[in-house]
Amino acid sequence: MEKQPLLELKNLKTHFHTDDGKLTAVDGISFQVKKGEILGVVGESGCGKSVMSQSIMRLLDEKYTTEYEGEILLHGENLLDLPMPNMQKIRGNDISMIFQDPLSSLNPVYTIGDQIKETIMLHQKVNKKEATKKAIEMLRLIGIPSPEKRMKEYPHQLSGGMQQRVMIAMALSCQPKVLIADEPTTALDVTIQAQILDLMVDLNQRLGMGVIFITHDLNVVSEICDRVIVMYLGQVVEETTTDHLFSKPLHPYTKGLIKSIPQIDGDRGKELHMIEGTVPSLNNVPKGCRFASRCPFADDLCKENAPELRTLEGNQKVRCWHIEKILQEEEGKYDITS
Numbered sequence: 001m002e003k004q005p006l007l008e009l010k011n012l013k014t015h016f017h018t019d020d021g022k023l024t025a026v027d028g029i030s031f032q033v034k035k036g037e038i039l040g041v042v043g044e045s046g047c048g049k050s051v052m053s054q055s056i057m058r059l060l061d062e063k064y065t066t067e068y069e070g071e072i073l074l075h076g077e078n079l080l081d082l083p084m085p086n087m088q089k090i091r092g093n094d095i096s097m098i099f100q101d102p103l104s105s106l107n108p109v110y111t112i113g114d115q116i117k118e119t120i121m122l123h124q125k126v127n128k129k130e131a132t133k134k135a136i137e138m139l140r141l142i143g144i145p146s147p148e149k150r151m152k153e154y155p156h157q158l159s160g161g162m163q164q165r166v167m168i169a170m171a172l173s174c175q176p177k178v179l180i181a182d183e184p185t186t187a188l189d190v191t192i193q194a195q196i197l198d199l200m201v202d203l204n205q206r207l208g209m210g211v212i213f214i215t216h217d218l219n220v221v222s223e224i225c226d227r228v229i230v231m232y233l234g235q236v237v238e239e240t241t242t243d244h245l246f247s248k249p250l251h252p253y254t255k256g257l258i259k260s261i262p263q264i265d266g267d268r269g270k271e272l273h274m275i276e277g278t279v280p281s282l283n284n285v286p287k288g289c290r291f292a293s294r295c296p297f298a299d300d301l302c303k304e305n306a307p308e309l310r311t312l313e314g315n316q317k318v319r320c321w322h323i324e325k326i327l328q329e330e331e332g333k334y335d336i337t338s
């Protein structure tokens with residue numbers, strides 16, 4: 001039976017009212033996250049990944065600058081319709097978020113224990129003693145040695161990796177249905193990074209949590225994600241399974257990203273492919289395909305007309321006018337290699 005989505009975005013748009021006019025940083029994003037699934041979100045800097053996740057949590061300034069359109073459905077309920085106090089209950093209880101920089105989310109003047117306990121007591125009906133027990137359990141679960149001792153320490157007394165684990169412990173302490181992880185391991189060294197990713201996958205499988213994993217690192221995507229969306233200038237340009245992303249990327253932008261993955265072994269000496277050009281700015285969004293100025297396939301059609309996201313066989317979705325041409329090239333490639 002097809003799993004029901006935990007979280008579904010339907011044509012989400014996030015607009016900022018600025019001195020330069022109205023800028024649309026997220027422009028019609030739709031996707032689903034199912035129970036126990038890890039959805040990767042990739043794309044170059046500035047393509048709207050963080051604005052999208054902050055929109056899901058409704059963390060942006062709605063009073064003065066930000067305007068949303070579309071739907072963010074959690075179990076069928078549109079989060080964009082909720083009054084802020086209700087939304088605050090959703091945060092931490094149903095959806096949690098972990099950020100790139102752990103120190104920005106940990107309070108330097110409170111001990112680790114107090115911060116986790118406070119999060120637990122804010123979201124669950126438990127007394128202090130029970131909250132302490134749960135906090136220790138969570139630190140143990142997340143692989144922090146001597147959790148009783150760590151509870152009494154302040155954030156600055158912990159290494160970067162430990163701080164990140166504490167933040168993950170806090171995010172998971174209420175067993176959210178959905179976890180949004182925004183570049184959670186970028187600032188960490190490779191060994192710690194691998195340990196934290198293992199932990200996240202383990203918890204995702206054990207707790208059945210849906211995860212939205214935002215990253216620049218396609219190697220990480222290949223290791224942990226089930227499906228991936230590729231974003232470009234506020235839109236999804238490709239959505240596919242992780243297997244297909246690497247074996248059969250179709251959008252020219254996705255192909256460029258895959259080619260620019262640094263090779264650790266093999267291919268040594270081969271020049272790293274960089275996608276030429278830069279992402280257009282939000283106050284100068286092209287009227288045609290947003291990737292056209294950097295695309296080797298682009299012609300007049302692309303420059304004049306914006307392509308829709310098309311669904312292909314295997315539920316792969318691609319926003320490009322030249323899918324057939326690209327598919328033919330792929331076929332050719334397979335003929336030679338098979």
Ligand SMILES: Nc1ncnc2c1ncn2[C@@H]1O[C@H](COP(=O)(O)OP(=O)(O)OP(=O)(O)O)[C@@H](O)[C@H]1O
Pocket residue numbers: 016018023025043044045046047048049050051052065282
């Ligand atoms: N408050 C704001 N007002 C106006 N524009 C904003 C605001 N916040 C973000 N933007 C713009 O929205 C676009 C998307 O930014 P966002 O931070 O989501 O990109 P990103 O893909 O997460 O990049 P990175 O990978 O570097 O974190 C950028 O052009 C950014 O300048």
